[in-house]
Amino acid sequence: MRKSRVETAETRRRIVDVASREFRANGLHATGVADVMAEAGLSHGGFYRHFGSKDHLIAEACESALTTLIGSLEKAADGRNGKDGLKAIVNAYLSTSHRDRLADGCPLAGVGSELVRASEETREVAAQGIAEVVELLAMQIDPRRGKAARSEAVFIAAAMVGAVTIARIIPDPDASASVLQDVKKHVEMR
Amino acid sequence: MRKSRVETAETRRRIVDVASREFRANGLHATGVADVMAEAGLSHGGFYRHFGSKDHLIAEACESALTTLIGSLEKAADGRNGKDGLKAIVNAYLSTSHRDRLADGCPLAGVGSELVRASEETREVAAQGIAEVVELLAMQIDPRRGKAARSEAVFIAAAMVGAVTIARIIPDPDASASVLQDVKKHVEMR
DNA sequence: TGTACATCAGTGAACGCGCGTTCACTGATGTAC
DNA sequence: TGTACATCAGTGAACGCGCGTTCACTGATGTAC
16 A cells, blocks of 8 residues: 655645644644544554654644744735735734634644643744744834834734634634724734 | 531632642643642542532633732732833733743633633633733723723733743743743833 | 431542554555666 | 565554543531431
8 A cells, every 4th residue: 555755745745734724723632643644534553654753743733834824924915015014914813714713823823822831843843933923024014124123023923812812712702803803903003 | 538518618729729720830631630639639539529520620720810810910010000000010921930930820821722622611711801801901001991991901911911822932041031021112112 | 415317528440432652464666676 | 678576655453541530438527306
């Protein structure tokens, strides 16, 4: 049943992709290796042909999720720089649709508190992704990318991650939406 | 081996207390009922004399953690109102000591992304706690507690929760501390 | 106040279950000649 | 280009383990008279 190198690489990519979504949807602890493999259309035994451990998969899935996030934020900005680009990014991130789409969303909001207790490798990957998000936001604030712009970007990133996390916890949809609304307003006022 | 009513109530309180700390230190999923009971000096079998399920304990532990948090924020403000009180609260929350003390810290930063997937009961409890934190912050911003003050309080709360979560993920202590520093600065500038 | 009995907090073994990981096996793919 | 052999992706059973929960049992506490 050996597969070709191309198929093997595709399978591996599919596992990371599925894992990245499942982890965000259900949490790192609650998602099992067997769940991921089943969702990828495979039996669980083959997992260790691709990854050394669940922890390594978490690290790769985290990296993949953050890369996707950055891509979607760039797409939201849609080539616009400055105020308009930032506004578009903030609007996309602080939307009820992002709040409600766990599997596609930002991993920092989705599994942030589990990343705190993840492996050093995963935390390094996450830290790198955070730095890239901050860089992207800073570029919108001031393309010359000064220290001040990066500092402000950190502030905005923290507010966005906290807002979506809190909005997802609050069961009442209106109260939840108004948290997103409040934070959006204050980020835009700056 | 039956215990008196007073002892029973004390035991129950001790279990909630230990659980509240263990959950924040190790996460909701990673902390077992047996872990909590052992830490409370009991065998696991007696757990169900006090609680209907692990989920109910989570709800109570979450409530307890939030009550403690609000108390410590009030203590940080130390009777001061307005700018000084707010500054004191923000300084306490965005400190490296809060970052490094998982078990004693804010449950929204500690287990926020797990609360998203917690029971309705737990999420209601958490939402109530969030509302109280917002109220406390709003009172510092403007004691007349207008809608605007509450909206700004939501923004500050989101930024603080996001900042501590992100700071805890970043492995490098200096990079992590500068996230806290950046957010602190911008909250104070408002 | 004293006695007889019911209650129930806590113990420790056991339940079924799912976890991460390992392994013998299979057969198609890759490699060496 | 064709053949013989080594490799290894994927399968499915099995490993030990810890989970949340249940239960028979114990003996001290609470209650009724």
